[in-house]
């Protein structure tokens with residue numbers, strides 16, 4: 001059974017519907033990324049899970065307990081056992097680091113607070129130790145770097161021992177170098193504490209390199225859920241394929257386990273028939289100098305370890321791009337033949353991926 005299960009969730013602002021019929025499952029101990037473009041409803045989803053936004057339809061269940069199922073059930077945020085790590089940390093500037101981390105540990109009933117102080121301090125110390133800031137308890141959070149503030153925010157989210165941690169673009173304000181280091185750190189911390197988590201992001205690299213599985217949210221609904229590898233190599237639609245990585249859509253004629261394209265006959269991930277399109281990634285193309293080749297190099301852009309070449313198909317004029325390695329590359333005007341290292345995903349005329357296996361990972 002999933003730790004957190006969302007079924008048919010609908011949410012709106014006034015009469016404007018933002019989330020539609022959304023399904024999502026978070027398994028015990030995993031990190032799930034919710035990846036989607038700006039405005040697709042990611043924050044609304046997190047706020048709905050945390051109980052800060054009332055949903056219109058569907059249900060949210062945590063470890064077998066229904067948290068929301070309108071119109072009858074709406075468990076308030078403080079009773080959900082869900083930790084929230086907002087964008088930019090959201091630390092209280094008038095409280096010390098220790099007071100921030102201990103904020104959710106104060107018993108709201110005054111007569112139950114006796115003995116709490118010692119327990120609370122020891123929990124705060126343990127959390128600060130966990131996130132690598134053991135000496136920061138009395139520090140003013142404004143004196144910390146962006147990365148340190150995010151670690152305090154994680155300590156605060158974990159302190160009440162939540163069943164799930166939700167993170168809303170937690171690394172967005174950090175510079176690139178710090179971001180990838182902290183991503184790895186947070187991932188390891190959450191895995192070692194065994195707390196399942198949801199990471200909301202519009203950054204596909206962040207989602208694909210950090211999470212165990214990724215849910216792609218497009219236009220307010222789940223487009224596909226799978227491992228990063230599944231989403232990249234077996235996207236269920238052209239839109240998902242293009243959203244998770246650089247992609248070219250090339251006309252093709254399905255002929256069983258392969259498709260005929262301008263690159264020749266390429267193996268496909270499923271079974272293909274009729275007219276459709278294949279999704280080709282730039283790193284799958286290998287141009288080789290050949291005076292009889294079907295393609296001509298239009299441009300080569302040096303980009304460090306790889307160069308990006310633009311190729312034009314001589315007969316159709318169709319352009320494609322290839323990531324190529326090496327220093328002795330063909331230059332503009334040179335003829336090349338192009339090999340594709342398949343298999344590639346084939347989409348039929350209505351844009352649906354034709355492999356049965358990919359459908360099994362589609363939410």
Ligand SMILES: Nc1ncnc2c1ncn2[C@@H]1O[C@H](COP(=O)(O)OP(=O)(O)OP(=O)(O)O)[C@@H](O)[C@H]1O
Nearest residue numbers: 013016018036037038039040041042043044045202
């Ligand atoms: N309080 C609000 N009232 C009305 N509309 C809102 C409100 N909050 C968000 N919206 C709208 O709901 C839609 C989804 O917003 P949401 O913030 O959930 O998207 P998002 O995917 O998190 O975007 P971003 O990545 O830019 O933060 C957007 O079109 C937004 O304009």
